[in-house]
Amino acid sequence: MRDRIAASDPGLLRLTAGLRTVAAIALALAVLGLLRADVPHLVAAAMSAMVATFAIREKQPSRQAVTLALGLPVALVSVSLGALLNPHLVAGDVFFILLIFSAVYSRRFGDRGTALGLIGFQMYFLSLFVGATPPALPGLYAAIALAFLSSAVVRFALVPQKPAGILDRLRRSFRARLAQLIQAQTALVDAGPEDREKALEAVRRRTAALHESAMMIQGRLEQGTADETTARLIQRRIADAEIAGERLGLLLLTARSAERADTLTLHLPGAPLPSGGPLAEPDEITARLRRDLEALRLMVLRPVAQHAGGSLSRVRNRLLGYREEENLPDAPTAVQDVFRGLGEASHAVLGLRIALGGTEDESDEGPATTRSREELDAENAAISADEEAHPGEEERTGLDRPTTRAAVQVAVGSALAIVGGEFLSSHRWYWAVLTCWIVFINTASTGEILVKGYRRLLGTVLGVASGIGLAGLVGHHTWTAFALVLLFIFAMFYTAPLSYTLMSFFVTAMLGLLYTLLNSYSPAVLVLRIQETALGAACGIVAGALVLPVRTDRRTNELLVSVVSRLARVTESAVDQLSGGPWADLLDQARELDRALGDLRTSTRPLTHPITPLRARRNTVLHVVALLETCAYHARSLAATAELLPEQPSIAADPRLRGAGRRIVGNIEAIAAHVTDEQSTARIETGPSIASLLKPGPLGAPRYDRVTDRVLRHLQRLDEAVAGLARTLGVPVDAAER
Numbered sequence: 001m002r003d004r005i006a007a008s009d010p011g012l013l014r015l016t017a018g019l020r021t022v023a024a025i026a027l028a029l030a031v032l033g034l035l036r037a038d039v040p041h042l043v044a045a046a047m048s049a050m051v052a053t054f055a056i057r058e059k060q061p062s063r064q065a066v067t068l069a070l071g072l073p074v075a076l077v078s079v080s081l082g083a084l085l086n087p088h089l090v091a092g093d094v095f096f097i098l099l100i101f102s103a104v105y106s107r108r109f110g111d112r113g114t115a116l117g118l119i120g121f122q123m124y125f126l127s128l129f130v131g132a133t134p135p136a137l138p139g140l141y142a143a144i145a146l147a148f149l150s151s152a153v154v155r156f157a158l159v160p161q162k163p164a165g166i167l168d169r170l171r172r173s174f175r176a177r178l179a180q181l182i183q184a185q186t187a188l189v190d191a192g193p194e195d196r197e198k199a200l201e202a203v204r205r206r207t208a209a210l211h212e213s214a215m216m217i218q219g220r221l222e223q224g225t226a227d228e229t230t231a232r233l234i235q236r237r238i239a240d241a242e243i244a245g246e247r248l249g250l251l252l253l254t255a256r257s258a259e260r261a262d263t264l265t266l267h268l269p270g271a272p273l274p275s276g277g278p279l280a281e282p283d284e285i286t287a288r289l290r291r292d293l294e295a296l297r298l299m300v301l302r303p304v305a306q307h308a309g310g311s312l313s314r315v316r317n318r319l320l321g322y323r324e325e326e327n328l329p330d331a332p333t334a335v336q337d338v339f340r341g342l343g344e345a346s347h348a349v350l351g352l353r354i355a356l357g358g359t360e361d362e363s364d365e366g367p368a369t370t371r372s373r374e375e376l377d378a379e380n381a382a383i384s385a386d387e388e389a390h391p392g393e394e395e396r397t398g399l400d401r402p403t404t405r406a407a408v409q410v411a412v413g414s415a416l417a418i419v420g421g422e423f424l425s426s427h428r429w430y431w432a433v434l435t436c437w438i439v440f441i442n443t444a445s446t447g448e449i450l451v452k453g454y455r456r457l458l459g460t461v462l463g464v465a466s467g468i469g470l471a472g473l474v475g476h477h478t479w480t481a482f483a484l485v486l487l488f489i490f491a492m493f494y495t496a497p498l499s500y501t502l503m504s505f506f507v508t509a510m511l512g513l514l515y516t517l518l519n520s521y522s523p524a525v526l527v528l529r530i531q532e533t534a535l536g537a538a539c540g541i542v543a544g545a546l547v548l549p550v551r552t553d554r555r556t557n558e559l560l561v562s563v564v565s566r567l568a569r570v571t572e573s574a575v576d577q578l579s580g581g582p583w584a585d586l587l588d589q590a591r592e593l594d595r596a597l598g599d600l601r602t603s604t605r606p607l608t609h610p611i612t613p614l615r616a617r618r619n620t621v622l623h624v625v626a627l628l629e630t631c632a633y634h635a636r637s638l639a640a641t642a643e644l645l646p647e648q649p650s651i652a653a654d655p656r657l658r659g660a661g662r663r664i665v666g667n668i669e670a671i672a673a674h675v676t677d678e679q680s681t682a683r684i685e686t687g688p689s690i691a692s693l694l695k696p697g698p699l700g701a702p703r704y705d706r707v708t709d710r711v712l713r714h715l716q717r718l719d720e721a722v723a724g725l726a727r728t729l730g731v732p733v734d735a736a737e738r
Contacts, residue, residue, distance in 0.1 A: 003301060007176035010213050011169045011220075014497060017054065018490040020151075020159045024049040026486060027150040027158075032143065039478065039517050040130045041143045046482070047126050048075065048147035050489060053155070055118040058111045059163055059223045061156065067112045068155070072148045074116050075123040076141055082127025083134050093418050099124055100437060101411040108403035121437065128430045130518070167217065167224025171356050174213040174238060175300050178349075181206040181245050182297040185252055189290055200265070200273050203249050207266055214242045215598065218591050232587075233380060236643070237348070237355040239587055243637050244341070244348035251341040255334040263633060263717055264724075268626035285331050292319060292342055300349055317366035319346035324368060343368075351376045379644065402444060405548045410440045413543030420535045428528055435536025440544070447552030447606025449544040452500060453537030459504025460533040464526040466505070467512020474516060481513045488513075552606050559600040560624075561672050566593040567631055568668040571718065574638040575661025578711060586639035593632055601625055620728065627725045634718040641711055660690050660715060667722050674731045683734040684726045690716040 009015050028045040037045075052071060058064050078099070085092035103117035123144070126132075132140055155161075184202040191199035217238055221231040246266065253261035257274030265271045295315045302312060321327040322343030328336045350372055365373070413436040421429030439453045474481045492506040512526055544550075570589040577584060606612070607621045663685055670682035690712060726733070 003176040003179065006169065006173045007180055007209070010173035010177075010216050011166050013166070014494045016159060016161055017496075018493040020154050020161075021050055021053045021493050022486045022490045023158055024053045024147070024151040024154040025489065027154060028143075028147045029482060031146055031150070033479075037139075037143070039519075040136075041139055042478075042482070043514055043517060044126060044130050044140055045143040045147045045150075046485065047129070048123070048144045049150050051075075051119055051122040051126075052148045052151035054493065055115045055122070056111075056155075057115065059166075059220070061160075061162065063112070064155065065152070067115050068148065068152055070112075071116060071119045072145065074120050075144050075148070078120045078123040079127045079132060079140055079144065080137060082124045083132035083137055083140075086128060086132070093415075096124065096418070096433070097411050097415050100414045100433070101407045104410050104437075104440065105403055105407040107406075108401065125430060125434060163220065163223035164225075167220045170213065170217045170220060171234070171238075174210070174217060174241075175352070175356075177206065177210045177213050178241060178245055179297045179300045181210050181249070182293055182300065185249050186290060186293040186297070188249075188252055189256070189286065189293070196273050200253075201269075204266060204269065207246055207249060210242055210245055211594070214238050215591070215594055218594075233355050235587055235591075236379070236640075237352045239590070239636065239640050240348040241345075241352045243633075243640055244345040246633060247637070248338070248341040248345050251334075251338045255338045260334075263630045264626055264721070267629040267633075269622060271626070285329055285335065288329065289335075289338060289342075292322075292339070295319060296342060296345060296349065299346065299353075313365065313369075316346065316350065317369050319343060320350070320368040320372050321366065323347060323372070327368075347372045347375075351379075405550070406440055409543045409547050410437060410540070412547045413440070413539045416539040416542065417536045420539065421532055424531055424535065425528055428525070428532060431529055431532035432536035432539065435533045436540040436543070439537055439540040443544075445550045445552045445555035445603060445606070446541070446544045447555075448603065450541055451606045451609055453541055455501045456504050457530075457534055457537050459501040460508045461530055462501075463505040463508025464512070464530055466509045467526050468523050470509060471512050471516045474513065478517060481517055485510050485513050552603070556600065556603050556607070556621075557675055559596065559603050560675050563593065563596045563600050563628055564668055564672040564675065566596050567628070567635055568665050568672070569593075570635045570639055571668065572661065572665045574635065574642040575657055575665070575715075577642040578638070579655050579658040579661065581658075586643050590632075590636045590639040593635060597625075597628055597632055600628070624725065624728055627721055627728065630721045631718060631725065634714045634721065637714045638711065638718070641714070657711075657715070660687070660719075663687055664715070664719050664722060667719075667726060671722070671726055671729060671731055674726075674729060683732050684723065685734050686723070690719055 005015075006012070025046045028049045029042055032042055032045055052068065052075075055071065056064050056067050058067060081095065082092075085095050099121060103121040106113035106117035127140075130140075181203070184199070184206045188196070188199045188203055218235065221235060225231040225234065249266055250261055250263055253265060253274060261274045265274065296319060299312065299315060299319070319342055322339045324343075328339050331339075350369075354376060414433050417432035417436040418429060421432035424432070435453075435456060439449050439456060443449050443452055470484065474484065488506045488510040492503050492510070495502040495506065508526075508529065511529070515525055566589070570586065570593050573584045573589055574586055576582075577586065604621050604625060607614075608618050608625075612618050667684050670680075670684055673680040673682040
């Protein structure tokens with residue numbers, strides 16, 4: 001159960017966010033309850049504690065403390081201005097719009113600027129929600145100060161979260177998800193015609209989840225490790241395990257089909273399983289494969305501290321033995337490749353266990369285990385803390401800067417929401433402004449704003465229906481209502497990264513209870529909330545579409561160029577190093593590619609939403625993203641292999657790779673030029689198979705002495721995937737090579 005929880009909530013970040021927020025609110029309410037404070041002050045303290053907790057996103061506790069300390073005066077000033085300006089219609093509205101602009105613009109100053117802007121906006125909204133007046137300010141000051149103090153106590157004492165602890169939990173989540181991927185691959189071995197598509201989809205989901213965990217670990221390495229060398233070691237072992245797990249799934253697909261499986265099958269939703277059926281091998285081979293997959297899964301999950309010596313050592317020796325040809329079963333080549341993949345995955349897991357758990361018990365080591373340990377020790381000794389300086393991207397200025405553009409858009413949208421909201425209700429107009437503000441958070445294109453507004457409205461409608469029922473049941477039982485409020489707040493933060501619609505549902509249901517506590521509840525109020533939400537979403541969409549718009553096509557094209565450029569860079573660096581060139585920080589480059597691809601995947605969600613009417617376009621976008629994920633997998637594998645030089649005796653540089661790599665990189669750059677300018681004359685060059693360029697020379701020297709077969713396969717598949725991407729995007733092929 002602990003492994004399942006770790007896999008479903010990497011680093012327990014969602015659980016911690018929910019617990020922190022609920023604990024901060026509960027602590028503030030408990031103190032005010034003992035002081036017999038009235039309900040408006042209880043509501044103000046609850047909302048202030050929630051804002052003070054979720055607004056701060058910095059990773060270092062020291063920086064969190066500074067931001068929290070700065071947030072308190074910002075909150076007090078904001079609620080004071082709200083109380084003073086609320087009676088003055090025009091002045092209050094103008095200031096609110098300026099505040100909204102400033103809050104969004106402050107995102108350009110990083111996490112601290114984002115947090116302070118969010119606190120300023122939310123506390124002004126709080127003053128409107130509780131109907132703050134100048135005489136009531138002293139009591140509100142006390143409630144807000146207590147809320148911030150409660151948030152600090154919970155954050156730094158009751159539910160602390162240190163960078164090293166977060167990283168440790170993320171690594172546990174990675175191991176749990178790797179074990180789940182192996183379990184899904186085991187199910188794929190025996191899947192029949194009826195359930196093979198379901199089994200393949202499970203492998204796809206688990207592969208994507210493993211990659212997500214690897215990226216989350218990458219984002220925490222700098223803060224969670226003692227030095228750069230340790231960070232690079234963990235980065236290396238995580239990348240090895242991720243690549244080995246994905247490769248094992250591809251080998252299983254190939255073994256159960258009549259031809260070599262395409263890597264695209266693991267990345268494209270709905271892609272059919274290659275023709276074939278269950279492994280057409282004797283029962284003893286299938287049983288052996290199933291047993292060894294289960295052994296690998298247990299090896300992944302078993303912490304080093306629980307190493308018992310005998311049984312796990314024998315499992316480890318057997319699995320690592322598959323790296324030697326004489327230990328492979330008598331079976332077709334495709335099935336032998338699966339066992340080779342098991343051996344390489346075991347080698348990666350051994351390195352992961354050593355990197356994450358320290359020194360393993362070396363008792364009962366076989367020759368294969370000794371060889372793997374020596375290779376890992378050589379790689380560990382070669383890992384250096386030297387960093388390669390990379391020039392940063394050119395920063396945009398003026399209205400081209402995303403934060404400035406978003407600030408202008410949300411200010412215009414909020415002005416429209418204020419005007420429209422006043423027509424709906426002179427007392428609840430701020431709900432429209434809040435929705436307009438929210439739909440712009442973490443969005444970068446008109447399509448993203450549209451999808452977020454639709455989800456916000458759907459969640460609000462469902463939440464209103466629940467709020468009406470709950471308000472009738474709870475009535476005026478104050479502490480029962482607050483208990484439900486805490487439950488909904490926890491659910492809101494726990495589900496926020498998973499579903500924006502669910503988060504909106506819990507927010508609206510919670511607000512229905514707060515209205516009940518403030519004696520201002522009625523079904524008409526919650527229906528008005530639906531109207532204000534719809535108005536705010538519409539104003540946000542209009543502002544996003546008409547004021548300095550960023551079309552979804554433009555946004556995705558910009559990110560596509562970024563992904564392709566990074567793909568060219570990591571491919572060129574890896575091939576250059578495999579060809580005997582200088583050392584480069586390849587895994588960092590590969591992770592930059594992964595981050596850019598993640599941004600592209602997010603930006604294409606409006607185009608791939610299930611309700612989109614443009615079905616052909618949706619399929620094309622899904623195909624392009626899947627091809628890019630395929631390219632990223634092979635580039636990541638090349639980078640990981642290239643970094644083994646010269647520590648790995650089975651891998652040596654081969655200058656002949658440089659010519660093939662130059663053609664692949666040229667094709668990638670041609671794709672980038674075509675996406676940037678449709679009138680570009682750049683063309684794709686085709687050529688002979690990569691493997692044919694590296695056949696044994698006239699002296700008959702085996703090619704495996706110079707470069708591994710795996711490198712050849714990754715280069716060949718990368719070449720094919722780039723050509724497929726060019727065809728999908730309509731990049732012409734050089735006529736002379738056609």
